[in-house]
Amino acid sequence: MSSTAMSLFREVFSHDALFARPSSDVNRPPLVYTLAGDEAARVGILVGPNASGKSFVRKLLGSACKPLGLELIHLSMQGRCSGENRIMRMFVYGNEDGDSTGCNTIQTTFGSFRTSRKRDTPHVLFYDEPETGLSPEYTAGLAGLFVEFLSAPPPHLVAAFFVSHRAELLGPIARLPHAFASLGTASAFDTYAAWASRPIEALDPSLLPDENRANYVKIRRALDAMP
Numbered sequence: 001m002s003s004t005a006m007s008l009f010r011e012v013f014s015h016d017a018l019f020a021r022p023s024s025d026v027n028r029p030p031l032v033y034t035l036a037g038d039e040a041a042r043v044g045i046l047v048g049p050n051a052s053g054k055s056f057v058r059k060l061l062g063s064a065c066k067p068l069g070l071e072l073i074h075l076s077m078q079g080r081c082s083g084e085n086r087i088m089r090m091f092v093y094g095n096e097d098g099d100s101t102g103c104n105t106i107q108t109t110f111g112s113f114r115t116s117r118k119r120d121t122p123h124v125l126f127y128d129e130p131e132t133g134l135s136p137e138y139t140a141g142l143a144g145l146f147v148e149f150l151s152a153p154p155p156h157l158v159a160a161f162f163v164s165h166r167a168e169l170l171g172p173i174a175r176l177p178h179a180f181a182s183l184g185t186a187s188a189f190d191t192y193a194a195w196a197s198r199p200i201e202a203l204d205p206s207l208l209p210d211e212n213r214a215n216y217v218k219i220r221r222a223l224d225a226m227p
Contacts, residue, residue: 003068005044005159006179008124009035011064012057013181017226018219022187030218034188037179043150044161045170047195048183051212053219054163057183058126061161065124070158074126075112101133109145117154125160131169143172150176167196185215 013019013033022032031053048054062072109130116125127146131139150160150173164170174180174192182188182195189195 003070003122003158004039004179005041005161006035006037006039008061008064008159008161009044009179009181012060015060015226017222022184030185030215030222032184032186032188034182034190035179036191038177039179041177041179042153042157042159043173043176043178044159044181045174045178045192046161046163046181046183047165047170047189047192049185050208051215052183052185053215054183055128056219057181058128058161058163061124061126069122071119071121071123072126073112073115073123074128075108075130102135102138105131105133106138106142109142113145113149116157119154119156122156122158124158126163127161128163129165130162131164131166136166136168139166139168140172143169147172147176171196185218 013035016029018029019031019033020028022034046054046057058072058074062074065072112125112127116123130146131142134142146160146162146169153160162170162173170192174196178192180192182190189198
């Protein structure tokens with residue numbers, strides 16, 4: 001059986017020391033998730049609040065891909081900001097000294113399309129907030145580029161995953177056959193439509209650093225307890 005976005009999501013969420021379905025069990029793992037959608041889809045959508053472990057999922061996905069012979073190509077904030085090879089980082093993500101963040105984002109996206117089309121081996125694309133620096137209007141345009149790309153995908157592209165907080169990006173992509181995963185520390189959404197129609201409530205930004213550290217500690221403890 002060939003891999004799909006859904007089967008790869010299932011592999012990630014099979015770590016039951018880290019993930020569980022939403023429940024009132026006080027002893028449950030640190031992260032809760034829901035998973036729904038098309039079993040055969042190449043597109044995976046992952047949503048969740050800040051500090052809910054979405055970027056951590058990318059690392060687990062990389063581990064899941066290796067034994068399957070799949071290359072994970074990820075574009076993420078970590079990639080933009082870290083890495084020893086500064087020249088290679090600039091080649092992939094652009095140079096903030098000469099171009100705007102949004103301009104670099106667009107060029108990085110086009111670069112990922114070229115890379116995928118040139119690959120002659122099975123691979124997975126992972127876009128972690130690929131709309132960084134773009135206005136809502138350009139984000140909607142970027143979504144159109146992704147839809148066009150995925151409507152006629154390269155032959156060796158197994159799956160493409162998208163992580164974002166922006167409905168302007170995810171809405172058009174969600175109209176394609178997709179697997180949907182929602183991640184949280186207390187609750188999660190059953191479908192993309194439920195996530196997109198949720199009420200937006202203002203939160204105190206000063207609380208996020210402490211929440212981020214607390215969630216990191218919970219995840220780290222769960223990882224340390226794994227055999």
